[in-house]
Amino acid sequence: MNTYKICLLPGDGIGPEIIAEGVKVLNAVGAKYDTAFEYADALIGGAAIDVTGEPLPQATLEAARASDAVLLAAVGGPKWDTTDPNAPRPEQGLLGIRKELGLYTNLRPVQIFNALADASTLRPEIVDGVDMMIVRELTGGLYFGRRERFYDEPAAGVDGAPGQRAYDTLEYSEYEIERIARQAFEIARKRRGKVTSVDKANVLETSRLWREIVHRVHDEAYADVQLEDLLVDNTAMQLINRPADFDVVVTENMFGDILSDEAAQITGSLGMLASASLGDGVALYEPSHGSAPDIAGRGIANPLAQILSVEMMLRYSFDMADAADDIRRAVTEVLDEGWRTGDIKDAETPADHVVGTERMGDLVVAHL
Amino acid sequence: MNTYKICLLPGDGIGPEIIAEGVKVLNAVGAKYDTAFEYADALIGGAAIDVTGEPLPQATLEAARASDAVLLAAVGGPKWDTTDPNAPRPEQGLLGIRKELGLYTNLRPVQIFNALADASTLRPEIVDGVDMMIVRELTGGLYFGRRERFYDEPAAGVDGAPGQRAYDTLEYSEYEIERIARQAFEIARKRRGKVTSVDKANVLETSRLWREIVHRVHDEAYADVQLEDLLVDNTAMQLINRPADFDVVVTENMFGDILSDEAAQITGSLGMLASASLGDGVALYEPSHGSAPDIAGRGIANPLAQILSVEMMLRYSFDMADAADDIRRAVTEVLDEGWRTGDIKDAETPADHVVGTERMGDLVVAHL
Numbered sequence: 001m002n003t004y005k006i007c008l009l010p011g012d013g014i015g016p017e018i019i020a021e022g023v024k025v026l027n028a029v030g031a032k033y034d035t036a037f038e039y040a041d042a043l044i045g046g047a048a049i050d051v052t053g054e055p056l057p058q059a060t061l062e063a064a065r066a067s068d069a070v071l072l073a074a075v076g077g078p079k080w081d082t083t084d085p086n087a088p089r090p091e092q093g094l095l096g097i098r099k100e101l102g103l104y105t106n107l108r109p110v111q112i113f114n115a116l117a118d119a120s121t122l123r124p125e126i127v128d129g130v131d132m133m134i135v136r137e138l139t140g141g142l143y144f145g146r147r148e149r150f151y152d153e154p155a156a157g158v159d160g161a162p163g164q165r166a167y168d169t170l171e172y173s174e175y176e177i178e179r180i181a182r183q184a185f186e187i188a189r190k191r192r193g194k195v196t197s198v199d200k201a202n203v204l205e206t207s208r209l210w211r212e213i214v215h216r217v218h219d220e221a222y223a224d225v226q227l228e229d230l231l232v233d234n235t236a237m238q239l240i241n242r243p244a245d246f247d248v249v250v251t252e253n254m255f256g257d258i259l260s261d262e263a264a265q266i267t268g269s270l271g272m273l274a275s276a277s278l279g280d281g282v283a284l285y286e287p288s289h290g291s292a293p294d295i296a297g298r299g300i301a302n303p304l305a306q307i308l309s310v311e312m313m314l315r316y317s318f319d320m321a322d323a324a325d326d327i328r329r330a331v332t333e334v335l336d337e338g339w340r341t342g343d344i345k346d347a348e349t350p351a352d353h354v355v356g357t358e359r360m361g362d363l364v365v366a367h368l
Numbered sequence: 369m370n371t372y373k374i375c376l377l378p379g380d381g382i383g384p385e386i387i388a389e390g391v392k393v394l395n396a397v398g399a400k401y402d403t404a405f406e407y408a409d410a411l412i413g414g415a416a417i418d419v420t421g422e423p424l425p426q427a428t429l430e431a432a433r434a435s436d437a438v439l440l441a442a443v444g445g446p447k448w449d450t451t452d453p454n455a456p457r458p459e460q461g462l463l464g465i466r467k468e469l470g471l472y473t474n475l476r477p478v479q480i481f482n483a484l485a486d487a488s489t490l491r492p493e494i495v496d497g498v499d500m501m502i503v504r505e506l507t508g509g510l511y512f513g514r515r516e517r518f519y520d521e522p523a524a525g526v527d528g529a530p531g532q533r534a535y536d537t538l539e540y541s542e543y544e545i546e547r548i549a550r551q552a553f554e555i556a557r558k559r560r561g562k563v564t565s566v567d568k569a570n571v572l573e574t575s576r577l578w579r580e581i582v583h584r585v586h587d588e589a590y591a592d593v594q595l596e597d598l599l600v601d602n603t604a605m606q607l608i609n610r611p612a613d614f615d616v617v618v619t620e621n622m623f624g625d626i627l628s629d630e631a632a633q634i635t636g637s638l639g640m641l642a643s644a645s646l647g648d649g650v651a652l653y654e655p656s657h658g659s660a661p662d663i664a665g666r667g668i669a670n671p672l673a674q675i676l677s678v679e680m681m682l683r684y685s686f687d688m689a690d691a692a693d694d695i696r697r698a699v700t701e702v703l704d705e706g707w708r709t710g711d712i713k714d715a716e717t718p719a720d721h722v723v724g725t726e727r728m729g730d731l732v733v734a735h736l
């Protein structure tokens with residue numbers, strides 16, 4: 001019997017509620033596939049700040065490193081919102097663990113469940129067949145470059161009055177671009193064989209380097225994959241215009257942050273989308289949505305994105321494709337039977353089919 | 369009789385064809401409102417590179433500075449595409465003139481013409497009532513910060529092999545943020561009184577400065593305007609989810625580039641959207657779409673965004689609101705009568721109502 005150690009990071013808001021359902025599903029899968037999952041809980045984000053003063057305590061990093069995979073729920077909330085550059089912020093926990101574990105590849109699959117096709121604000125014929133994988137570089141760019149604030153700089157204020165100034169740095173090395181490009185091409189080979197590389201090469205030097213390296217990697221080792229370049233502003237348009245045309249979309253960290261959320265919204269059901277962050281060691285899995293502080297603690301949050309992040313964990317970290325397929329099938333069946341949490345219900349959902357977090361987790365388990 | 373000097377910058381691709389229709393409309397308006405428009409043509413973009421080797425020749429800048437307003441069509445095309453950081457690129461002409469004329473405010477109205485409501489890929493009930501003004505900071509941020517490329521840096525390549533490295537700098541001063549914030553609040557007062565300020569304050573230092581200054585300006589002088597902060601990734605979602613909720617959206621240069629194109633695509637008819645770039649002196653007006661090199665020279669391009677950029681010129685530079693209203697009414701009537709260029713036609717458009725660039729310009733003039 002295989003045994004895997006999983007580090008659980010519930011984080012903030014609805015995090016603890018939804019991660020419990022992820023664990024429920026893991027346990028059910030373990031029983032069916034004769035695999036043992038051992039769990040170690042650790043603190044991250046606002047929850048960690050409240051207890052330790054830091055968003056990513058050393059103990060959490062150690063627990064993550066000692067595990068075979070990390071399951072995260074969500075971090076952040078108004079309680080910790082601040083623009084004071086010296087105050088700890090929940091997001092630093094997330095950014096810190098990505099950097100410390102070297103999770104340079106963020107995979108965000110964007111797919112539509114048939115039962116939820118009507119949730120999109122786009123016309124049905126436009127979202128029909130949407131199935132793309134956003135490959136976002138996750139440990140470089142503006143997120144991790146040098147940044148600083150200068151107070152009371154002469155001439156930074158209005159009319160030369162004293163004022164402040166700040167900068168962030170967007171930096172990329174050939175190495176960082178090359179490895180994410182390889183990931184995108186490898187993934188495209190297992191899909192429809194097409195990569196759209198997104199940049200702003202008509203303005204940014206990092207984008208011109210990006211474009212050159214992506215093409216070199218392509219020409220040297222992946223000439224069988226179709227490669228197209230698209231400017232980031234044009235991509236923001238085409239995602240709405242012809243979303244079904246995209247297969248694999250690869251881009252740098254900040255563009256990826258914006259475009260992956262845009263693409264997620266195209267489905268109309270953000271509560272259904274999971275993500276995987278991969279590096280050369282332990283990987284991390286999390287829902288694409290946030291911590292939803294407004295509905296935290298009420299037992300009504302949608303756990304399906306968390307459950308689908310477990311699906312990705314089984315697929316990418318444990319090579320358990322059958323078990324992963326089981327989860328996807330179970331989720332699909334539950335939706336086809338009409339079960340909905342509040343965020344994905346619509347005018348046609350009968351009141352007795354609107355369920356809470358735990359019940360939704362139970363329904364998925366029952367279908368495994 | 370008033371006389372205004374207008375600097376015409378046709379640029380590349382369809383530029384010369386559509387700007388001719390803008391001039392046609394200006395002349396008709398001039399005759400009706402007893403105003404003389406004098407024109408000076410100048411080179412910009414690829415057209416300027418071909419003749420002078422530079423995307424923004426000194427003579428062009430002088431012509432722009434000597435004018436009362438600048439009418440630009442579009443720049444760029446595959447002919448001048450390159451990732452060589454030392455080669456001249458058409459876009460440098462556009463960025464150069466924005467910087468040289470101090471055009472720090474970019475206004476991009478996003479509205480739906482009733483006759484074209486079906487062009488959107490979004491559901492009709494979602495785009496119904498969309499009417500927002502994107503206020504994009506245009507002379508700061510990543511577009512104009514220090515950037516550099518390093519060749520053959522040790523350890524920048526794979527496995528420590530030699531490779532390259534590049535960076536761009538996102539920089540903002542209090543002064544730059546303050547003046548664009550003021551513009552946004554002033555505009556909101558003349559509209560529905562709501563400003564959405566977009567940043568990435570959970571990651572970027574420039575965004576934290578942005579948020580602080582926007583709130584200071586608001587609290588000091590515009591407390592009557594409703595102000596909300598929205599993270600850029602969330603904004604990319606909400607623009608698709610509830611576009612009609614936005615009134616004025618203010619943001620920094622790169623976020624504005626991406627979000628204004630996304631918002632434009634929500635209308636489904638990019639060929640209808642104009643923009644104004646304002647500073648403390650001469651202003652510049654241009655369509656939101658690009659140079660469409662694939663259809664250049666065929667007389668089929670849609671001139672309406674160019675014509676609507678003339679509308680903005682009359683409104684913002686010449687205080688000719690009646691004439692501006694006339695143009696908008698004329699365009700609306702032409703569309704209501706069913707006339708379409710190829711880009712905005714649909715399955716229901718009768719073949720004899722699909723018209724070319726010149727004919728569309730003539731139709732607008734006939735309705736003035």
Ligand SMILES: CC(C)[C@H](C(=O)O)[C@@H](O)C(=O)O
Binds near residue numbers: 076091095601
């Ligand atoms: C919380 C935030 C720092 C994070 C990011 O910007 O990467 C989030 O938006 C995401 O996409 O995972």
Ligand SMILES: CC(C)[C@H](C(=O)O)[C@@H](O)C(=O)O
Binds near residue numbers: 203459463625
């Ligand atoms: C052509 C390009 C440099 C320009 C920009 O990025 O500002 C364009 O996309 C625009 O939005 O006007």
